[in-house]
Amino acid sequence: MKQFDFGIVGLGVMGKNLLLNMADHGFSVAGLDLDQEKANSLEKEAEAAQDIKGFIAAEKFISSLKSPRAIMLLVPAGKPVDAAIGSLLPLLDKDDIVVDGGNSYFLDTERRFTELAKKNIHFFGMGISGGEKGARFGPSMMPGGDAQAYERLRSIFEAIAAKVDGEPCVTYLGKGAAGNYVKMVHNGIEYGIMQLIAEAYDIMKQGLGYPDDKIQEIFESWNSTELQSFLVEITGLILKKKDEETGQQLLTLISDQARSKGTGKWTSQDAMDLQAPVPIIDMAVLMRDISKYKEERVEAAKTLTWAGEVETDTNTEMLKNALYFAMINAYAQGMVQLRLASEAYGYGLNLEEVAKIWRGGCIIRAACLEDFRKAFIKAPELPNLLLDKEIGASLVARQKDIRAVVKVAVEKGIPVPAFMAAISYFDAYRSERLSTNVIQAQRDFFGAHQFERIDREGVFHAQWE
Ligand SMILES: NC(=O)C1=CN([C@@H]2O[C@H](COP(=O)(O)OP(=O)(O)OC[C@H]3O[C@@H](n4cnc5c(N)ncnc54)[C@H](OP(=O)(O)O)[C@@H]3O)[C@@H](O)[C@H]2O)C=CC1
Numbered sequence: 336m337k338q339f340d341f342g343i344v345g346l347g348v349m350g351k352n353l354l355l356n357m358a359d360h361g362f363s364v365a366g367l368d369l370d371q372e373k374a375n376s377l378e379k380e381a382e383a384a385q386d387i388k389g390f391i392a393a394e395k396f397i398s399s400l401k402s403p404r405a406i407m408l409l410v411p412a413g414k415p416v417d418a419a420i421g422s423l424l425p426l427l428d429k430d431d432i433v434v435d436g437g438n439s440y441f442l443d444t445e446r447r448f449t450e451l452a453k454k455n456i457h458f459f460g461m462g463i464s465g466g467e468k469g470a471r472f473g474p475s476m477m478p479g480g481d482a483q484a485y486e487r488l489r490s491i492f493e494a495i496a497a498k499v500d501g502e503p504c505v506t507y508l509g510k511g512a513a514g515n516y517v518k519m520v521h522n523g524i525e526y527g528i529m530q531l532i533a534e535a536y537d538i539m540k541q542g543l544g545y546p547d548d549k550i551q552e553i554f555e556s557w558n559s560t561e562l563q564s565f566l567v568e569i570t571g572l573i574l575k576k577k578d579e580e581t582g583q584q585l586l587t588l589i590s591d592q593a594r595s596k597g598t599g600k601w602t603s604q605d606a607m608d609l610q611a612p613v614p615i616i617d618m619a620v621l622m623r624d625i626s627k628y629k630e631e632r633v634e635a636a637k638t639l640t641w642a643g644e645v646e647t648d649t650n651t652e653m654l655k656n657a658l659y660f661a662m663i664n665a666y667a668q669g670m671v672q673l674r675l676a677s678e679a680y681g682y683g684l685n686l687e688e689v690a691k692i693w694r695g696g697c698i699i700r701a702a703c704l705e706d707f708r709k710a711f712i713k714a715p716e717l718p719n720l721l722l723d724k725e726i727g728a729s730l731v732a733r734q735k736d737i738r739a740v741v742k743v744a745v746e747k748g749i750p751v752p753a754f755m756a757a758i759s760y761f762d763a764y765r766s767e768r769l770s771t772n773v774i775q776a777q778r779d780f781f782g783a784h785q786f787e788r789i790d791r792e793g794v795f796h797a798q799w800e
């Protein structure tokens with residue numbers, strides 16, 4: 336039987352393209368997937384000269400690989416990785432190498448390393464970036480952990496990696512789960528930049544009222560300036576794409592509910608543990624979260640209306656109103672967390688009672704807690720205090736003042752991140768439509784992650800170029 340140099344488990348977006356890339360570089364490769372169609376499509380897409388075979392039976396796949404074996408997992412992070420390892424493990428031999436090329440949580444990688452080491456199997460995590468095209472024609476790869484095992488595979492990875500000035504975009508990064516950790520933070524930065532681009536788009540669209548073709552030209556031109564980057568480049572291309580059926584700009588038909596797979600959230604969570612402030616990444620994660628509250632946003636848009644132009648200066652009365660506005664938003668956010676925690680952990684919390692006992696004695700006691708209590712008596716299932724008629728009206732009446740305070744603070748260079756977070760949360764929550772459709776389009780462009788549309792049911796993938 337033919338013996339292959341390298342095997343990949345999971346023939347989806349990344350696995351299939353990495354195998355084709357390896358075959359381009361003269362390696363003989365085999366792939367395993369649970370789905371016969373995917374195994375077939377791998378062979379169909381290969382060129383005659385390429386040495387590629389697809390399998391759906393783990394035994395045949397494993398016995399087709401040269402020993403000691405080199406196998407990479409490219410299956411979704413979490414349980415599928417453990418399931419894939421579980422199915423391979425009885426078939427592996429001492430000194431075989433298993434590389435997890437997916438976006439696994441770094442502590443899962445540490446655990447898997449320990450478990451596989453007991454069986455004398457080398458295991459290491461290697462984050463991979465570049466999406467579908469990167470995998471096919473040259474990704475950036477971030478290995479860490481077992482340095483000797485990496486060394487055995489280095490020539491393959493260096494051959495298939497992207498090159499800059501002749502240097503491959505892959506190098507051993509450090510011990511343990513360093514590879515997955517670096518890729519996690521890469522994705523956190525990715526989230527931050529995608530959110531910033533979406534905001535820049537929104538400022539041009541809503542704030543300056545530019546037509547779509549002008550915004551497209553601006554993004555395209557920015558890519559020839561100091562902003563040159565993959566994400567700016569693809570945004571220019573995304574804005575160009577017309578929907579084949581309606582002839583409209585496809586972006587405007589994409590749902591603004593942004594999906595995510597976890598790496599951005601983990602970046603924020605671990606940054607908090609390390610006391611590493613990453614507020615842009617935090618904001619990017621929470622904007623994807625807020626985007627999910629579509630029904631509430633549509634509802635809030637009806638009552639929490641914009642109050643018009645703001646003052647150019649501020650005074651203590653305005654500051655008092657701004658502080659009240661921001662404080663109410665802080666309570667509203669905490670109450671939403673309690674409601675969700677109650678559902679998730681089965682606490683059976685009654686938020687009216689929480690508001691009641693917080694009215695006195697505790698550090699956050701305040702006159703407004705009586706208003707919250709009344710709001711929850713009126714509507715025990717109230718999803719967010721901002722949706723209460725009286726509370727909402729009290730915020731609408733004060734919004735000009737917090738906007739003025741933030742404006743003055745920004746002009747004078749005074750850090751007011753909590754005031755900014757309050758007004759940003761309010762504005763995001765009262766947005767019937769957010770610019771997170773840009774994020775959904777970007778995710779589909781680079782990673783074939785698919786998107787929902789506003790004019791029909793289902794999930795879609797576009798050929799963006
Ligand atoms: N798409 C992207 O842009 C990028 C993805 N990644 C990461 O790479 C990994 C793979 O992503 P991607 O290729 O997009 O995912 P896909 O969902 O496109 O592909 C995963 C494939 O793995 C198969 N699979 C799942 N479990 C097993 C198993 N036990 N044995 C064999 N095959 C299995 C799936 O089959 P089935 O569908 O039938 O379940 C599917 O074909 C993930 O961790 C992802 O986060 C990293 C960088 C970029």
Ligand SMILES: O=C(CO)[C@H](O)[C@H](O)COP(=O)(O)O
Pocket residue numbers: 438463464465466522525594595596597598599778781782784
């Ligand atoms: O790793 C990637 C890109 O570098 C993947 O495309 C990842 O899925 C992106 O994260 P998310 O799906 O949460 O937007």
